[in-house]
Amino acid sequence: MNTKEKIVAAALDVYNREGIRTVTTRQIAREMGISAGNLHYHFKHTEDIIFTIFGQLQRDYDEMVALFDKKDLVLRELLQEFINGSYRLINKYRFIFVNFVEVCAWIPAIGESYRDLVMRREEQFVSLFRYYAELGMFRQDIPIAILKGFIRQIFIISDFWYSSFAVLGGRCQSDALEDYRQTIEVAFYPYLT
Amino acid sequence: MNTKEKIVAAALDVYNREGIRTVTTRQIAREMGISAGNLHYHFKHTEDIIFTIFGQLQRDYDEMVALFDKKDLVLRELLQEFINGSYRLINKYRFIFVNFVEVCAWIPAIGESYRDLVMRREEQFVSLFRYYAELGMFRQDIPIAILKGFIRQIFIISDFWYSSFAVLGGRCQSDALEDYRQTIEVAFYPYLT
DNA sequence: ACAAAATTAGAACAATTGTTCTAATTTTGT
DNA sequence: ACAAAATTAGAACAATTGTTCTAATTTTGT
Known part of the structure; x- marks a missing residue:
C-alpha cells in the first residue's frame, strides 16, 4: 500500500470515527505518522480525498x-x-x-x-x-x-x-x-x- | 420579536440554506445586521443556538x-x-x-x-x-x-x-x-x- | 429623573485551518 | 554510479474561527 492509498484508508477510518465536521487534514496526517505537508503533496485539496x-x-x-x-x-x-x-x-x-x-x-x-x-x-x-x-x-x-x-x-x-x-x-x-x-x-x- | 428570537430565526434560515458545515456565528450576525459580539452576548456558545x-x-x-x-x-x-x-x-x-x-x-x-x-x-x-x-x-x-x-x-x-x-x-x-x-x-x- | 441593569458594537485574542514553500532525502531509470 | 524525479518533514502564511473584553449606549424600574 503506497502513501496515497494509506491516506485514503486513514481518512476513511478517521471520518467514520469522528465525522467530517471536526476532522482536519492535520489530524489524518498525525494519525498515520506523516506530515501535513506530505499529505497535501498527494492530495492538494481535502475534497480530493x-x-x-x-x-x-x-x-x-x-x-x-x-x-x-x-x-x-x-x-x-x-x-x-x-x-x-x-x-x-x-x-x-x-x-x-x-x-x-x-x-x-x-x-x-x-x-x-x-x-x-x-x-x-x-x-x-x-x-x-x-x-x-x-x-x-x-x-x-x-x-x-x-x-x-x-x-x-x-x-x-x-x-x-x-x-x-x-x-x-x-x-x-x-x-x-x-x-x-x-x-x-x-x-x-x-x-x- | 426580541434579539434572541431574531438570532434563532436567522440561524435557522442560514443553516437551512447553507448547512452547518460552513456557516459561522459571524455570518449569522452579519445576515441580521448585528455584531458578532452581540450574538454571543445572547448565546454564549453556538451549540446553545x-x-x-x-x-x-x-x-x-x-x-x-x-x-x-x-x-x-x-x-x-x-x-x-x-x-x-x-x-x-x-x-x-x-x-x-x-x-x-x-x-x-x-x-x-x-x-x-x-x-x-x-x-x-x-x-x-x-x-x-x-x-x-x-x-x-x-x-x-x-x-x-x-x-x-x-x-x-x-x-x-x-x-x-x-x-x-x-x-x-x-x-x-x-x-x-x-x-x-x-x-x-x-x-x-x-x-x- | 436617575441609578442600575441590559444591550450593543467593535476591537482584540488565541487557536486552528487548509495549503504552500523550501530544503533535504529517497527512489528511479539508465 | 549518478542525474532527474518523486517523496518527505517542517516551517511559514494568510485567513478564519468562536469567544471575550471594553467602553458606550439604551432600557428599565422606581
Missing part, C-alpha cells in the same frame, strides 16, 4: 451487484445477499451516508455520480422484480407506480438506515446487522408471495 | 400531535394530516434532519431528547394502529414484530426523506411535498384495508 473515497464506494457497489448476477439466486437468497452486501458497504463508508447532503453540496461531482447510480439501480430493481414475479416469488398485482415507490423506499432505508441507527444510540456491531436485516425484511414482507 | 432550535422543533411536533388527537379522524384523513404536518416540520427544520448524526454527536442532549421522543411516538403509533384495526381500517393480521418494523420504517422515511430528496437533486417546493406524500403513502399501502 473524499472524492477518491466515494469512487471506491461506487466500485465496491458495482462489484457487489456483479457478484449477485453471477449466482442466479432464488429471491429470498438474493434478498439475504443484498442485505449482507449492502450492510457491509454502508458500514464501511458510513461517514458518507451520515453526511450525504453536505458532501453532495460540497463536492457536486459526488451528487451527480450518485444520481447516475440511483437511476441505474432503479432499472435493475424493476427488471429484477419482474423476473421474480414471473417465477411466482414476487407479487404480480403491484401497479408500476407503487413498485417505483417501493424501490424509492428501499433506497431511503438502505442509504439512511445507518443514520437512524446511529441517532437512536446503536453501538454494538452485531445488533447493527440484525437491525438492518429486520428493517429491510419488513419492507419486503408485503411484496413477497 | 442549535439546542434552542431543536427545542422549538420538539414543541412544534408535540403541538401537531395534540391537534390530531382533538380531531377524531378516519385513518385516511389522519394519514393526510400526518403527511402535511410532518412535511411542514421536516421542511422548516431541514438542516437538523440533514445533519442529524453530527448534531447528536456534537450536542448529546439533543440525541437523548430525540430518543425520548421516538419512544413516545412508537407507543402512540402502536395504539393508534390497534384502534384503527378495530374499526376495520387497518389490517388486523399483522404480527407485532412486523408492526414495530413498519413503524421503524415510517420513522426512517420521515426523518430522512428530505436528505434523500436533497441528494437526488430535488429543488422545487411543490414537487417536494408530492414526493414526500407519495413515499409515505406507498409505505402505508400494504397495511390499509
Whole structure:
C-alpha cells in the first residue's frame, strides 16, 4: 500500500470515527505518522480525498451487484445477499451516508455520480422484480407506480438506515446487522408471495 | 420579536440554506445586521443556538400531535394530516434532519431528547394502529414484530426523506411535498384495508 | 429623573485551518 | 554510479474561527 492509498484508508477510518465536521487534514496526517505537508503533496485539496473515497464506494457497489448476477439466486437468497452486501458497504463508508447532503453540496461531482447510480439501480430493481414475479416469488398485482415507490423506499432505508441507527444510540456491531436485516425484511414482507 | 428570537430565526434560515458545515456565528450576525459580539452576548456558545432550535422543533411536533388527537379522524384523513404536518416540520427544520448524526454527536442532549421522543411516538403509533384495526381500517393480521418494523420504517422515511430528496437533486417546493406524500403513502399501502 | 441593569458594537485574542514553500532525502531509470 | 524525479518533514502564511473584553449606549424600574 503506497502513501496515497494509506491516506485514503486513514481518512476513511478517521471520518467514520469522528465525522467530517471536526476532522482536519492535520489530524489524518498525525494519525498515520506523516506530515501535513506530505499529505497535501498527494492530495492538494481535502475534497480530493473524499472524492477518491466515494469512487471506491461506487466500485465496491458495482462489484457487489456483479457478484449477485453471477449466482442466479432464488429471491429470498438474493434478498439475504443484498442485505449482507449492502450492510457491509454502508458500514464501511458510513461517514458518507451520515453526511450525504453536505458532501453532495460540497463536492457536486459526488451528487451527480450518485444520481447516475440511483437511476441505474432503479432499472435493475424493476427488471429484477419482474423476473421474480414471473417465477411466482414476487407479487404480480403491484401497479408500476407503487413498485417505483417501493424501490424509492428501499433506497431511503438502505442509504439512511445507518443514520437512524446511529441517532437512536446503536453501538454494538452485531445488533447493527440484525437491525438492518429486520428493517429491510419488513419492507419486503408485503411484496413477497 | 426580541434579539434572541431574531438570532434563532436567522440561524435557522442560514443553516437551512447553507448547512452547518460552513456557516459561522459571524455570518449569522452579519445576515441580521448585528455584531458578532452581540450574538454571543445572547448565546454564549453556538451549540446553545442549535439546542434552542431543536427545542422549538420538539414543541412544534408535540403541538401537531395534540391537534390530531382533538380531531377524531378516519385513518385516511389522519394519514393526510400526518403527511402535511410532518412535511411542514421536516421542511422548516431541514438542516437538523440533514445533519442529524453530527448534531447528536456534537450536542448529546439533543440525541437523548430525540430518543425520548421516538419512544413516545412508537407507543402512540402502536395504539393508534390497534384502534384503527378495530374499526376495520387497518389490517388486523399483522404480527407485532412486523408492526414495530413498519413503524421503524415510517420513522426512517420521515426523518430522512428530505436528505434523500436533497441528494437526488430535488429543488422545487411543490414537487417536494408530492414526493414526500407519495413515499409515505406507498409505505402505508400494504397495511390499509 | 436617575441609578442600575441590559444591550450593543467593535476591537482584540488565541487557536486552528487548509495549503504552500523550501530544503533535504529517497527512489528511479539508465 | 549518478542525474532527474518523486517523496518527505517542517516551517511559514494568510485567513478564519468562536469567544471575550471594553467602553458606550439604551432600557428599565422606581
